[in-house]
Each structure stands twice: as structure tokens, then as C-alpha cells.
Amino acid sequence: xxxxxxxxxxxxxxxxxxxxxxxxxxxxxxxxxxxxxxxxxxxxxxxxxxxxxxxxxxxxxxxxxxxxxxxxxxxxxxxxxxxxxxxxxxxxxxxxxxxxxxxxxxxxxxxxxxxxxxxxxxxxxxxxxxxxxxxxxxxxxxxxxxxxxxxxxxxxxxxxxxxxxxxxxxxxxxxxxxxxxxxxxxxxxxxxxxxxxxxxxxxxxxxxxxxxxxxxxxxxxxxxxxxxxxxxxxxxxxxxxxxxxxxxxxxxxxxxxxxxxxxxxxxxxxxxxxxxxxxxxxxxxxxxxxxxxxxxxxxxxxxxxxxxxxxxxxxxxxxxxxxxxxxxxxxxxxxxxxxxxxxxxxxxxxxxxxxxxxxxxxxxxxxx
Amino acid sequence: xxxxxxxxxxxxxxxxxxxxxxxxxxxxxxxxxxxxxxxxxxxxxxxxxxxxxxxxxxxxxxxxxxxxxxxxxxxxxxxxxxxxxxxxxxxxxxxxxxxxxxxxxxxxxxxxxxxxxxxxxxxxxxxxxxxxxxxxxxxxxxxxxxxxxxxxxxxxxxxxxxxxxxxxxxxxxxxxxxxxxxxxxxxxxxxxxxxxxxxxxxxxxxxxxxxxxxxxxxxxxxxxxxxxxxxxxxxxxxxxxxxxxxxxxxxxxxxxxxxxxxxxxxxxxxxxxxxxxxxxxxxxxxxxxxxxxxxxxxxxxxxxxxxxxxxxxxxxxxxxxxxxxxxxxxxxxxxxxxxxxxxxxxxxxxxxxxxxxxxxxxxxxxxx
Numbered sequence: 001x002x003x004x005x006x007x008x009x010x011x012x013x014x015x016x017x018x019x020x021x022x023x024x025x026x027x028x029x030x031x032x033x034x035x036x037x038x039x040x041x042x043x044x045x046x047x048x049x050x051x052x053x054x055x056x057x058x059x060x061x062x063x064x065x066x067x068x069x070x071x072x073x074x075x076x077x078x079x080x081x082x083x084x085x086x087x088x089x090x091x092x093x094x095x096x097x098x099x100x101x102x103x104x105x106x107x108x109x110x111x112x113x114x115x116x117x118x119x120x121x122x123x124x125x126x127x128x129x130x131x132x133x134x135x136x137x138x139x140x141x142x143x144x145x146x147x148x149x150x151x152x153x154x155x156x157x158x159x160x161x162x163x164x165x166x167x168x169x170x171x172x173x174x175x176x177x178x179x180x181x182x183x184x185x186x187x188x189x190x191x192x193x194x195x196x197x198x199x200x201x202x203x204x205x206x207x208x209x210x211x212x213x214x215x216x217x218x219x220x221x222x223x224x225x226x227x228x229x230x231x232x233x234x235x236x237x238x239x240x241x242x243x244x245x246x247x248x249x250x251x252x253x254x255x256x257x258x259x260x261x262x263x264x265x266x267x268x269x270x271x272x273x274x275x276x277x278x279x280x281x282x283x284x285x286x287x288x289x290x291x292x293x294x295x296x297x298x299x300x301x302x303x304x305x306x307x308x309x310x311x312x313x314x315x316x317x318x319x320x321x322x323x324x325x326x327x328x329x330x331x332x333x334x335x336x337x338x339x340x341x342x343x344x345x346x347x348x349x350x351x352x353x354x355x356x357x358x359x360x361x362x363x364x365x366x367x368x
Numbered sequence: 369x370x371x372x373x374x375x376x377x378x379x380x381x382x383x384x385x386x387x388x389x390x391x392x393x394x395x396x397x398x399x400x401x402x403x404x405x406x407x408x409x410x411x412x413x414x415x416x417x418x419x420x421x422x423x424x425x426x427x428x429x430x431x432x433x434x435x436x437x438x439x440x441x442x443x444x445x446x447x448x449x450x451x452x453x454x455x456x457x458x459x460x461x462x463x464x465x466x467x468x469x470x471x472x473x474x475x476x477x478x479x480x481x482x483x484x485x486x487x488x489x490x491x492x493x494x495x496x497x498x499x500x501x502x503x504x505x506x507x508x509x510x511x512x513x514x515x516x517x518x519x520x521x522x523x524x525x526x527x528x529x530x531x532x533x534x535x536x537x538x539x540x541x542x543x544x545x546x547x548x549x550x551x552x553x554x555x556x557x558x559x560x561x562x563x564x565x566x567x568x569x570x571x572x573x574x575x576x577x578x579x580x581x582x583x584x585x586x587x588x589x590x591x592x593x594x595x596x597x598x599x600x601x602x603x604x605x606x607x608x609x610x611x612x613x614x615x616x617x618x619x620x621x622x623x624x625x626x627x628x629x630x631x632x633x634x635x636x637x638x639x640x641x642x643x644x645x646x647x648x649x650x651x652x653x654x655x656x657x658x659x660x661x662x663x664x665x666x667x668x669x670x671x672x673x674x675x676x677x678x679x680x681x682x683x684x685x686x687x688x689x690x691x692x693x694x695x696x697x698x699x700x701x702x703x704x705x706x707x708x709x710x711x712x713x714x715x716x717x718x719x720x721x722x723x724x725x726x727x728x729x730x731x732x733x734x735x736x
Binding site: 037038039040041059060061063064078079080105106107108109110111112114115127128130179186192195196206207208209210297298299309315316317335337 | 405406407408409427428429431432446447448473474475476477478479480482483495496498547554560563564574575576577578665666667677683684685705
């Protein structure tokens with residue numbers, strides 16, 4: 001599988017004006033090689049040219065890289081030297097030492113390493129490998145879809161267990177609920193979190209990227225629950241906005257209904273040939289017509305794969321046409337500062353004729 | 369506290385040839401402002417000049433940034449536009465639009481954003497803010513030390529609980545033990561993991577950065593246990609190499625004793641005025657004299673603060689002199705490919721007269 005992906009990357013490089021793509025630890029590197037590691041202060045690159053693939057790694061991970069990837073060209077550097085000299089030698093061997101070398105680099109590469117590359121290739125023209133890799137990764141294969149389905153099911157299981165507790169969660173802090181979510185996700189088979197869970201109660205819900213804190217959950221107060229976990233490396237990401245006990249305000253139930261309609265409209269719009277912008281528009285127009293346009297200040301969704309946020313962006317004006325195998329979130333929201341927020345999110349996969357929702361829990365705010 | 373740190377950063381900028389430092393999500397940004405967020409595809413910068421401090425953030429996190437930092441200058445950009453125009457306007461307002469502008473950028477900034485800055489500042493000279501920030505962060509204050517002590521104590525508690533289980537862990541997979549470690553760390557007060565725990569049994573121990581996998585732990589087999597958790601944002605990081613049941617090989621017990629002596633020698637060397645290289649040498653010479661020099665292929669340690677790896681590096685030839693308040697790991701190891709590995713690691717803080725160990729569990733391999 002990884003050998004095929006590397007070959008596809010090499011083919012695209014051969015068809016492009018670039019001489020090489022250079023990757024650092026992150027989703028692209030994992031996608032191409034199967035090797036997963038956190039970015040650190042030690043230089044670790046994967047060089048891909050149209051006719052060569054070579055790792056440049058710290059000696060202390062050499063055995064691991066050799067054991068977990070199909071790549072047999074592994075150049076190492078030692079902890080008691082700087083990487084400059086062996087990196088220059090590698091570049092010369094790969095034919096990348098010329099004045100007109102054109103490199104594409106990984107968009108998540110740290111500045112520390114883009115500067116190292118500039119030191120070693122002072123004359124090279126440097127662009128980003130973003131498009132090259134997005135084209136490879138945007139349509140998910142069967143193995144990827146299977147992992148995404150399992151991860152989505154685990155998040156759904158955790159969400160249902162949480163809802164089943166209903167009133168019991170009133171009085172707990174957001175952070176205590178986040179800890180329960182982590183436990184539920186692990187029990188459901190999650191290997192790690194997709195991201196720090198969002199448990200945003202009452203006015204905190206109006207901050208789309210609030211995580212969780214000391215606020216206690218009150219009866220009748222809406223709570224935004226946005227979380228997911230990884231299985232076989234692939235993440236889930238879903239959101240429900242619920243009320244654990246008591247009766248919410250009429251303003252909230254109205255807002256919730258609008259978001260629910262917007263989310264349904266967007267999902268109904270998904271099919272091959274439709275643009276990402278069309279899907280955004282389907283959600284946005286419902287919210288605008290209800291008079292909440294200003295309170296929906298983010299895009300409708302984002303692609304999901306090895307990275308929780310990747311292509312395609314489901315945003316206003318994006319002309320990217322949807323194709324079978326694309327996976328993304330549909331997550332409109334309404335955020336009323338100082339009051340509450342509502343967001344409802346499912347992942348969907350584009351099929352030949354429409355789309356399949358990966359998340360299937362009830363979208364209502366009621367826990368019973 | 370954050371206001372003081374920002375003022376110190378501004379003072380250093382005033383004393384340097386640079387016009388501004390630009391930070392992205394990560395340890396430097398958290399250190400300066402208290403705001404913590406994961407790097408994502410949306411542009412988020414902190415600009416610091418000698419007379420101004422201003423955030424540039426996605427509109428959807430504005431409220432959060434305002435609530436959690438002392439900074440009142442917050443420029444936003446909307447999800448339905450690209451950040452270029454508002455970023456250009458900010459730069460002009462900060463007096464950074466000139467041809468001779470000199471910027472220092474965060475070393476963990478993604479290439480995506482260094483390219484965005486280059487688009488907006490095509491004429492600027494760009495360096496790294498690494499040294500500037502290392503000087504600010506390298507001596508820990510009392511609040512930082514208190515958090516580091518609590519995090520170290522939590523890791524020690526988890527390690528003792530694990531050792532107490534002794535024989536019971538034989539037959540479990542490395543990954544199952546890693547899950548237990550996560551639970552123990554959470555029970556001991558850990559808010560999140562410092563990094564994915566390392567549980568490296570038998571020959572896996574010879575890979576310094578192996579995490580964990582399906583291998584079952586066998587009686588008499590050494591297991592490298594390297595883990596830590598964060599408390600109040602600060603991480604712990606310690607390692608013990610233990611045998612859960614049965615008798616290990618003579619070759620392992622000999623290797624373990626050598627590493628133990630090396631680690632003790634390095635810690636005894638720590639005091640103000642000594643260089644980081646001296647500490648490395650103290651450990652390395654013990655291992656070299658025992659004939660295992662080639663099997664110790666990494667530096668002796670690394671600084672620990674908001675980042676698990678930061679300055680000072682405890683590496684061969686590093687002339688950096690130790691000062692009170694510096695915190696780093698002392699973790700020599702010996703790695704015998706195909707057989708086993710041994711690593712023993714404590715965090716230490718440099719005091720006025722020597723050092724204080726933050727980890728205090730027994731360093732032996734015996735669990736009883």
C-alpha cells in the first residue's frame with residue numbers, strides 16, 4: 001500500500017516542474033511510508049524524487065524506520081554531529097545540489113527545518129507540497145474508509161453512553177465530563193484522541209474552539225460536545241449539542257432547530273459533481289434566512305483523513321468538485337456571544353450517488 | 369507573570385537587530401501569553417516588537433484569546449477570507465512593511481505559515497527566534513518548578529504502582545502496559561501525557577524511540593519504561609529499565625549496572641558553572657571505559673520546560689554553563705541491537721550548590 005502511494009507521488013513529481021518533495025514527521029510522511037513519529041528537534045526528512053525515495057533520520061530511530069516502512073534507502077546522522085554535512089551529501093547524491101533545484105516541502109515542516117534546508121540548498125526555489133499531497137490523499141481507499149467507519153462508530157458509542165447518563169452529568173465540571181469522554185472513547189476502542197475534547201457549557205458554547213474548564217454544567221443549559229478518537233490511525237470527529245437535564249430556553253431550541261435544518265440541507269446536497277462551495281451554501285443559506293448569518297462565522301466543514309483537518313474545505317466559494325471517496329465533516333453552527341452555541345457535526349463519505357453518514361446518533365438536544 | 373515575560377521578550381528585541389518576533393501555536397506562545405492551542409491550518413500569530421504586542425487570530429478564537437491572555441490588541445481574520453490582507457494591514461501598522469525589516473520566527477512554525485509571512489513580507493530578512501526564547505525560558509521560575517515537581521511526583525507514583533504489580537505484568541503486551549501507565553498517570557493527577565509512553569520489551573529496548581506494540585512481556589526480559597505526564601502545563605519525563613519476573617541475563621545486569629553508574633556520575637557532576645558538555649562527558653566516559661561507547665548513541669539529556677525537549681542540551685562539547693533554575697534530564701543508555709536496551713532517566717534542577725533530583729524512585733531493575 002505504501003509502495004503504491006510512493007509510486008503515485010513519484011509519478012506526480014515526474015509530471016511537475018519540481019525536482020523533489022521533502023517531508024517531515026506528520027500526516028504526509030505517515031501516509032507515504034507508514035512511519036509515525038512526533039515532530040522533534042532532531043532533523044528527520046523523507047526525500048522523494050521521480051526516481052528515488054530516501055529517508056534522512058537520526059541514527060537512533062534507524063532500526064524502527066527500517067522495520068516499519070518499505071523504504072530501504074535510509075541515511076542517518078549521529079547525535080554527536082549536526083545534520084548539515086550528511087544532508088549535503090545526500091542532496092548531492094540525489095542530484096539536488098544544482099542552482100535551479102526546485103523543492104516542494106511539507107506544509108507542517110517546522111521553521112527550524114525549513115531553515116536547515118535553506119542552509120543546505122541556498123539556491124533552491126522552495127514551494128509547498130500541499131497540492132501535490134492533497135491530490136493523493138483526498139480520495140480515501142477501502143482500508144482508510146474502514147478505519148474511518150470504525151473510528152466514527154466508537155465516537156457514536158461514546159456519545160450514546162454519555163447521553164444515557166443524562167441528568168447525572170448536571171453539576172459536573174466541563175473537565176470532568178471531558179475525562180468521562182476520554183474513558184468512553186478508550187472503552188469503545190479508541191487508540192488516542194483525535195483532539196482535546198470540547199465540552200462547552202452555556203456561554204462557553206459560543207466559543208467554537210473552547211475546550212473545557214471548571215464551569216459546572218447546569219440544568220437546562222446547552223452543552224456542545226465535540227470529540228473523536230483514532231482507530232488504526234484514522235480519526236473521528238462529531239458534535240452534538242445537548243441538554244442534560246431541565247428545560248432549555250426557547251431561544252436555544254429555536255437556534256438548535258435552525259442548525260439542524262442547515263446541517264440536513266447540506267448533507268442532502270452532497271453528491272459527486274457538486275462543489276464544496278455548494279454544500280457550504282446549502283447550510284449557510286438556511287442560517288442566513290433565519291437571521292443568524294452573522295452568528296455562523298466558520299466554514300461548514302473540512303476534509304478528514306490521517307489529519308483531522310485536510311482537503312476538501314467545505315467553504316464559501318470553493319469550486320472543488322466532490323468525488324466518490326472524499327470524506328469530510330458537515331458542521332454548521334450558531335454562536336450567540338455570552339449566551340450559548342449550537343453545532344451539529346457528522347462525517348460523510350461521498351458515494352457514487354450521494355453520500356453516507358458515518359455518524360448516526362440522534363441529532364436532537366434531548367437526552368432521553 | 370505573562371506580562372513580565374512579554375516585557376522581557378520586548379527588552380531583548382530592543383537590544384537586538386531584529387524588528388519583531390513572530391510566534392505560532394506552541395510552547396513559546398504559551399510561555400509568553402498563557403494561551404494554549406494546537407497548531408492548525410488557520411493562521412494564528414503573536415507579533416512582538418520592542419513597543420507593541422499584538423495577536424493575529426481567526427475570528428472564531430477571538431473571545432477565547434481575550435479571556436485567557438493579558439493582551440488586548442487582537443486583530444482577527446474571518447473564515448470566509450484569506451488572511452493575507454488583514455495580515456498586511458497589521459504589518460504596516462506595526463511598522464514592519466519596510467525593505468529592511470528583520471523578523472525572528474518561531475522555530476516550530478509550520479512551513480505553511482512561514483510561506484504566508486514571506487508572501488506578506490517578501491523583502492524581510494527572516495531568522496529564527498530560537499536563541500531569543502531559549503534565553504528567556506532556560507531558567508525556571510518558582511511557579512514552573514512547582515509544576516515540574518508535581519508532574520515528576522505523579523510519574524514516580526505511576527512507576528511505583530507499576531513495579532508493585534511485578535509478575536502480574538508478564539504476559540501482557542507492551543501496549544496493554546502502556547494503557548495501564550496512562551491510567552496510573554491520570555490517577556496520579558496527570559492532565560495529559562508528556563508523550564506516547566515507551567514500553568520496550570526485550571530487543572525492542574534497543575530502539576531508543578520505540579513506543580509500544582503487540583510483543584508480550586516475558587519473564588526475565590528487561591523492559592524500558594519511559595513516560596511522563598503534564599500538570600499545570602509542565603511535563604515529567606523519567607525512565608526505568610526493569611524486569612517484571614524471572615531472572616535476566618548476566619549481560620543485561622552488567623549493562624544495567626554500567627548505565628546506573630554513568631547516570632549517577634553525571635548527576636554528581638551537576639552544579640552551577642559546570643558545562644552541559646561536562647555532564648555528558650561524566651556519563652559517557654563511564655560507558656566508554658566499560659566498552660559500550662558505541663552502544664550509547666545519543667546525548668545524555670535535554671532541558672525540560674513547557675516543551676519536553678528544550679534547552680539546555682546535555683551533549684558532547686556543549687559549552688553552555690549550568691545555572692541555578694535550569695531543569696534537564698540525565699538519561700544515559702546502552703542499546704544492544706537484537707538483544708536489549710537499558711536507559712535510566714531522572715530530571716534534575718540545578719541549585720545554588722549542586723542539583724536536586726525530581727525523580728526519586730529506585731533505579732534498580734528489580735521490582736521487589
